[in-house]
Each structure stands twice: as structure tokens, then as C-alpha cells.
Amino acid sequence: MQDPIRTCMPSHALGARGWSKPWSDDAGGACVEAKKLADGSVALRQSTDPDGPALVLSHTEMAGFLASVKAGEADFLL
DSSP, X not given: OOOOOOTTSBGGGGOSSSOEEEEOOSSTTOOEEEEXXXXXXXXXXXXXXXXXXXXXXXXXXXXXXXXXXXXXXXXXXX
């Protein structure tokens, strides 16, 4: 039986294929990688630590996050 998908699970447990780098810059190869999961949720991981933990967001959580970023609500972090 496969472990349930959850936040902080090892990224490699979600499979090696399907990870992409939608957010990339000149950070020396340190990027956020994302993977859409079969249940519609999205997993995020640090590209320099592909075996590290994944942050798993539901479709609703990811949509809310992206809407907030687009609205400038995270600008204070810069």
C-alpha cells in the first residue's frame, strides 16, 4: 500500500517524472519545482534538494496562493 500524499513527505516518493520549474531566475540553479498530482493537488520542492520534503497544496490552496501573489499580497516579502 502506498503512503498517502501529505506535506513534508519526501519528494522522491511522488515520483521522479513530471517536475517542472515554472519559477526560475538567476539564483545559481536554486529554483522551485512544481508537480501536478493525480488528485489535482500540487507539490512544490527545492530543485537543489530533490529528495527533500515536498510542500503539497490542494487545488484550492494553490489557486488562492497564485491569486494572492498576482494581487501583490506577497510583495512585502521582497
